[in-house]
Every structure is written in structure tokens, then in C-alpha cells.
Amino acid sequence: MSSPIVKLVAQRIALGILLLLAVSVLIFAGTQILPGDVAQAILGQSATPESLANLREQLGLNQPAYIRYFHWLGGVLTGDLGTAMSSGQDIATSIKERLWNTLFLAFWAAIVAIPLAITLGLIAVRYRNGWVDKLISGVALASTSFPEFFIGYLLVFYFAVENQWFPAISTVYEGMPLGERLQAIALPAAALTLVVLAHMMRMTRAAILNVMQSAYVETAELKGLSAFAVIRKHAFPNAIAPIINVVMLNLAYLVVGVVVVEVIFVYPGMGQYLVDHVTKRDVPVVQAVGLIFAAVYISLNIIADIAAIVANPRLRHPK
């Protein structure tokens, strides 16, 4: 690895860290400085002045905002995410198990979605403008218009109610055997896969088409290489970077999909936890979980950029 790559990657990571800090400010500001008093919002209009004052004290609302921010940030950096107001539990402890559950679900969705999307993208390119391509593109266009819960409940309706192959509610617990766990998450993982599949496939198709239409692919064809050799030797090395990029961007999209899917299947993950506490107006939990979601999202975006940098031959072999 030569120096311009190291430099660019370092720059991208530094920028990511900076962005994450800015995002933490934004999330903090979003919950603290908006019009209306947080304590009032939590307790509602009928709250007594005493309870309001108590809550303000408890939330540290009497201190200036920037001090509260640094206090909060310091806690986050040392793994102390504070305590939930609604239950009084330590947030970091409650999150640990849920974070693992969510990652487990997202991991299996990705394992299915990535190869499927790339294969479908390749098929669409291979039979470009034929009926297979049009069918795939049409279904993809339609499914980007589907709300996640439509896909989710359709799956429940057919695979859990009409045919009782999988549970409608994905209960998982600590120490659950892997096989049972996989069966429990089959439907939510399928829903998530469908949610990201269309996007990922369309972008993969575009990325491969872009490479296939370049002049060097024509050069390879004019050397007499077989269609397969053209793809393997000339298209693939150039398409790999944009495809990794597409995959990473869509995994970031998965972060959003997971919130809704967890609610549909009552799956004990981060998304469910976030929605519950937004409804309860439990600000410390919302801040912590929001920040974690944002961090994952930003990291995936950084990986996507780094993949593009590393795979660029112009940067790998400078003049």
C-alpha cells in the first residue's frame, strides 16, 4: 500500500470521527434545545410544579446545555450511557443483549441479501433489455414502493397464519439453541432481505452495466476473449469497488429497515427498544440508541468510501 491511499483513508476516517462528534451534538441538541421543556413534554400538561422541578433537577436541566452535553459525551465515551427514566435501569446493560440480537438479525439478512442481489444484478445485465431484465426491474421498482410493514405482514399472513411454518412473533432468549433462534428470525430476516434487495440489485445492475459499457471491455472482446473471460478478467476487477460500495450503502439502509421490522415481529432488538422509549419520551434512552444507530450508519458509509479508494488503481499505483 502506497502513501496516497493511506493518506486518503486516514482523511476519510478522521472526517468520519468529526462527523460522528457533530452528529452527537445534533442528537443532543435535537432532544434538549427544541422548543418546549423536556420535563413538561415528559410529564404532560397536568404536571404539578413540584414534580416538574424534581424532574428538571433529575435531568440536570438546571445546568447550561453545553455542560450537560460534555457530561453526556464523557459518559458515552466511557461506556456509561446513563439510566432510563422510565424504568431506572442502566441503559448500557439493557442495550448489550438487544444490540447483539439486532446485529444477529441484520447479519443473516445481509448473508441472504448480498449474494442474491448480486446474482440478480448479474442476470439482469446478462439478459439486458430482455424480459428477464424487465421483470426483475419491474419487481424491484414495485418493491421500493412497498412499506416495510406491508412486506412484513404479508409474510406473517402467509407463512405464520395460513401455513404455520414459522412463528409470527420472534421470541428469542439468552442461551437459545442456534437452530431455534434461526427459525425464530426467519420471517424478520426475510422481510429485511426483501426491503434492501431491490435497491441493492438495481444499484448493482447499474454498476456492472457501467463497467460493461466501457471501451476496455470492447477491447477485450476484440481480442477474442470469451464472454465469461471478459467478465472475469476485465469487468470484475473494475466492478468490485462499485459493488462493495453499493453493498455497504444498502447495509446502512438496513439500519432503518430493522426498526420497523423489529416492531412488526416484536423482536427484542435495538429498534423495538428505541420505538418503545420514544413513545415513553425517555430522552436518555432515545439519545443513546439514536447515537448508536447513527454511528453504525456512518461507519458503513465510511467503509463504502474506503472500499472505493482502495480498489482504485489510479490511487493504488500513483504516477
Add this chain to the structure above:
Amino acid sequence: MADGKAKSGLLLDIRNLRIEATVYPPGEAPKTITLVHDVSLTLEKGKVLGLIGESGAGKSTIGLSSMGYGRGGVRITGGEVILNGRDILKGGKEGFRKLRGREVCYVAQSAAAAFNPAHRLMDQVVEASLLHGTATRAEAEKRAVALFKKLSLPNPEIIGERFPHQVSGGQLQRVMTAMALCSEPDLIVFDEPTTALDVTTQIDVLAAIKDAIRDTHVAALYITHDLAVVAQVSDEIMVLRHGRLVEWGGTRQIIKEPRQEYTNALVSVHEIEHREQQPGTTPMLSVKNVTAAYGGGHVKVLKNVSVDIFPGQTLAVVGESGSGKSTLARAITGLLPPEQGSVVFDGRTLGNKLSDRPKEDLRQLQMIYQMADVAMNPRQTVGTIIGRPLEFYFGMKGRERDKRVNELLDEIEMGKGFIDRYPAELSGGQKQRVCIARSLAAKPKLIICDEVTSALDPLVANGILKLLLNLQQVEKVAYLFITHDLATVKSIADSIAVMYRGEVVRYGSKSKVLTPPFDAYTDLLLSSVPEMEIGWLEKAIAGRRMESAGN
């Protein structure tokens, strides 16, 4: 069969070739159009046939048909392509694969795009030989290095280790030629191999290609739009237009005694009558010691440039890409305020910035662009495009304005029917004419023409140049004519400034600038412009070699 071909020496025999493509016009049913109408040609071993024509003539399509290849939905629907005694169209996909890269190789216009950025040059150069099993890796690499040497590439032993983006455009074009020669094919298709290069680079590449063809006894189809270029390398020339054969003959016959009117027009395209005017006493516009830079002074693109333009005359600014000639135009118009120096117009110094100039100054100085397509708002009609300066500068409205627009359309030799058309409904030449009319509408004293003919086919460009000269007579307007094409300069200039790396290296009246003794760069530039004369290339190269040996 093999005996027959050996006796006749015939390599390629294309008979009644018909090529069609399906186009998908928006909102309409797909249509089949014919790109090549029953064209026949023959090529003997070791000979070079030049295919020449304007855009849309079908020359690349015919060239690629010798490899059984059609770009983007193009297909061969009739005729025979007989290569080495067999009809390759009957061989199917497998047959095509066996001949591509072995019997026939291809050199593309843009080598920079045609090389895979992910692989080293050597791997790509020897790929076809290894694939077809005509050489071992060691043999092929040895051959490649020898070819690199023959094509005068620097460091032939190690240049193969580099990646495409690490090598310059002219060198890449030569590496691509080496790649085609490396599998020792019978035929190479050269598809405009020097068109994208600067003129001083073009001559070297051209000479290298010519030597390589001669020494390896390979046959070639040389495709180009430049008759002077093809005359240097071809034994025979075939002139094509709209997918049909116009004329086919020996190189000497085509350029000296063309039998068809169209060929004659192509041959005499640069012959424009224009008498050089002597510079007057007081210049209308003086550029005085202008220095300009981009990026906050970091990249100096103009260094202490001074030129004068006299009323009703033409100053041509010539240079290759990166010489700063277009930047000079930007400095004069105020788009790029100079760091030092000034622009004096009609005795008064113009404001440095565009916003500092009064409307009257803006009116007097008009500009015409290279790409007429993007110089006109696609959402405005010709009437609005030409009428807006009338409205803006002279307050003309309604019928008065339309009358003047029609007069201007007459002046640029376009009929009245065009006033309601949109730019997308015009041909390339018509677009450029509308741009000329727009600048004339302001009744300017000076029009800056930035490469106005470079994007046009030679005959259309010729028409535009003639129009500009006529208009100069009528309107007494001066031109600052920016171009990289010395032939154009010779046709229309009164005085010439030669620019090189941001400096004016030679400046004066046309006759003075074009008369020896020359400075080194002007000599190089002048000697690099292809002339329509057999044997010019050898003379030019010999002349240049002596020159550089003398230095």
C-alpha cells in the same frame, strides 16, 4: 482454396455488405435504420486501405465488420466478409472469437479508455497471443519489447510494467499499436488512432504506425476523417458518405484527381480565398502584458501576453491544448480577471471584472463557442436566442424585433422557417450559425471565436469559415480567432499569435509569422500539420530530425 488466396494475395474481400441497427426514438416504435448500404471492398496482403468520411459515413462500422463485431445493437444483415479465403460471417460466435486478436486486431481512437485501468500494460499487450496460443509468455513479452522499441516508446524494457494511467496519451496510442501487432495478425483496423492527440504528438504516432506497418508487412484498414492524414499511410483510399461508397482509388488519384464532386470538396476543403489585410495604425483592442492564473494565483496560465487587434481584421491565436489560448479569451471578456496587465478597447481600459463593465462595453465584445449545442439554452427558440440581444441592448420588441431576427437569419444563410425552432431541431452547422447570428445581433466591433469549427465535420466547418469571412466584409467586425488548427488559420487570419505554455512565442502579420526563419516551437507546430501530399510525413520527420540534431 489456400492456393487461390496465395496466388491472388487477397486478404480481405467484403461483398455487398449491409449493416443495420435498431434505434429507439423516445415515444415512438423502434425503427430499423441502415448504416451501410451494400459496400464492397478488397484488400491485399500487406496493403493499407484508408476509409474516409464525415461522421455517420459508416467507416468504423465497416472496419469492425472485418472482425464480425457490431457496437450497441448494430448487426450485419447482408453480404459476405471473406477473410483469408473464408466467409467469417458463417463461422458463428466461436469463429469470431478465433479470428479476433489473432488474424485481425483493433486499435481504438482513445487508447486511454481502451486499456483496462486495473491491469499492467504488458499483461494486456500479450493477452491475445497467450489466449490464442500463438506464443509462450516469454516469447510474447520479448516481441512486445521489440515492438515498444520500434514504436520509439521511452524505456521499452520497463514501460510494460506500468499501468495505463501512468503513461501519456500519445504513448498509450503507440502501446495499443504494439498490442495489435504483438499477435502478428494479418490485418489491423486502425480507428482514428491519432484524432484525439495534439498535432505535434500526432505526427510522431503517425510515423511510428507507418514504420511498424511497413516493417511487419501487416495489412491495415485505416479509418479517419482527415484526408491529409490518411494520404500519408494508405496505398488506396475509399471515400464514404451516409453509408454508401462515393469513390475508391489509389491514394494519388484520390487526392490529385478526384473524380467525384464530394471527394473534390473534401480535398479542397482548406482552400479559402482570403487576402491578408495589413495592420492599421491604431488597434481597436490591445491586450497589454496580461498575466492570469487559476486557483488563486497558483497555476499561471497566461504569462505577460500582449497582442493587438485592428478594426475589421482577424487575429488568430494558435496553440495546442494547455497553451492558454482559451484563457486569453476569458481574460479579455472579464470572466477571469487578469492579475497583472490590462485590456484596452477603443482607447479606454476595460474593467478587469465582468461586473465592472458597462453594458455598452459588453455589447461591443461578443463571443462564439466551440460547442454550439451547449452554447444555446435548449428551452429557448431560435427567435428568443437571437432576439434577446436585440431586446437587451436596443430595446427592440414585437414585430420590429422579429423583422431584425429574420434579417439576421438571412445573413447567416438560413431561411425564415427557423425562427420557431428549438436548438435540438437544428443540425450542427445550423446551430453554430445561430450562435453567429446571436453575436451579430449585438452589432459588436469584436467577436471572439473559441474553436468554433473544431467540433464540426470539415465541409460544414468550411461553410462556417466562409460565412464568417463574408460577414466580416459586410459588418466590418473584427475576430479574435482561437484555434489549434493551423489550416484554419492560414485560411482566414490577418495576423497570428502562436502560444505555447501561456506565452506568445511568435506574433505578427500572417505572412511574417508564416515565413522563415522560425523559432523552434513554431517550426515544430508548422511542420506537424499534415499536408495533402504524398510523402509529406517522411519529409516532415526528416526536417524535424535535422532541426533537433542541429539544436
Add this chain to the structure above:
Amino acid sequence: MLDIRRIPIASLIGIVLTSLFVLMAVFAPLIAPYGNAEIVSETPWDVMSSAHWLGTDNLGRDLLSRMIYGARITLFIAVLATALSFSLGAILGFSAAVFGGWYDTILSRLVDLLMSIPTLIMGLVVLSVLPSNLVTLILVMGILDSTRVYRLSRAVAVDINVMDYVEAAKLRGEGSGWIIFREILPNALSPLVSELGLRFIYAVLFLSTLSFLGLGVQPPDADWGGMVKENKDGIVFGIPAALIPAAAIAALAISVNLVADWVLNRTTSLKGGRG
């Protein structure tokens, strides 16, 4: 002129369906057989019958009537949020492109920052402290989504701003009014109009998602997303009531998509000029 026979069949379906949804929303009180909150059946999730074409919901209200009123709320909020995001994003984006400098830098970095958090997550964070009402909802949706419109309109305007014809207008001495409205805007319209369709779809989906999570429209009113939430418990008993509003959302999104696609093809294929 527009010739109906030349519209592709898919686009025609899109146009017809979209118009039907709009008519349904506008004339909701006239069309709906029952009131929005009217309880018409003793049993929840009554089956489909001639009296109740789509059956009844979890509280025994007529599902068809609620669907029709739901169309009204869904479209109303989505249209207003789109209008807000679009005007905000386009105005800021265009001005950033034309004025450039610090104004552009600050706005663009701010938008980068907002876009580095998934919209739904940011929406949830903000809604956790804001009062639940329609105004909040429209503002949050509109502002969060305006970042995308900003990016697009700025990019489009920047591209057009460096075209030779804009330079020609500047050289002529035209003011920024002419340049923005006569040179840039007409050429930016076709990408912006098709983006308008996509933003609207996104607004519908975003609103539905928020309501489904219980953070959007509050009962007794319900948009389609909210109706999915109300009826979702029926699913496990094999009652498809929740699937009907969900399918309606998908149908609306697809039809608008088809229309937007058609508008984009029609306007870009001409490369300017007529149309």
C-alpha cells in the same frame, strides 16, 4: 399536444390510479358510506359483506369509510410535507448554487450533517420531545426531507450554471433574475418534477411508518399507516384487515412512481425543446 394514445399503458394505469386516490381524498365525506369514527358493528373485524365491503376494523368501524378518510389524512399530510421540503430545499439549493461562497459552504455542510443520520432515526429522536400534532409532524417530515431536495437542486443548478449558454447570458450582462428564472430554472424543471414524485412517495412511506410506530397521526384519526397499527393484532387470527391499508399505501406509491417515471422520460428524451 398531449396524445392519450401515446402514453404507455403502465403510465396510464399510474395516472388513473393516482387520480382516483386524489378524488377519494377530496370528496371523502360524500363517498364514505359511514362516518370516520362511527361504530357500526358489535363485533370487531366483522367479515366483508354488502353492508361493509371491506369488513370492519378492530373497534367495529366500517373499514371502507375509514380507508376513504384515511386517504384524505395521508394525502393531506404527505402533500403539505412534500410542498415544504420541496420549496425549502429548492430555494436553498438554487441560491447556494448561484451565490456560492460561505453561504453555500455552510448550508451544504449542515445538510451533509443532517443526511449522515438516517431520516427515520432523526425523526424518532426529534419526535420523542416534540408534542404530537399535525403541525409538528409536517414540519419534521418536511425539514428532514428537504435535505435531499437541496442536494439535487443544488447539483442540477451547479451543472447548469457552468453551461456555455449561461456564460453567454452573463457576458451579455444579464442580471441574476434573468439567469435564475430564464436560463437555469426551465432546464432544471424536468429532473425536479420527477424528484417531486419521488419525494411525495417518500413522504407517504415515511408518514405511514411513523404512524405505524405510533408516532404519527394520533387516534381517533388515522392515516393508512395508523390503520395498519390498529388492525395488526388481527393478523395472527388470520384477519387481513391490516393488509388492506398497507396495500393501499403500496398502490399509491407505485402509481405515483409510474407517473413520475413517465414525466421524467417525456421531458428528458426531448433534450429541451418542445414538451
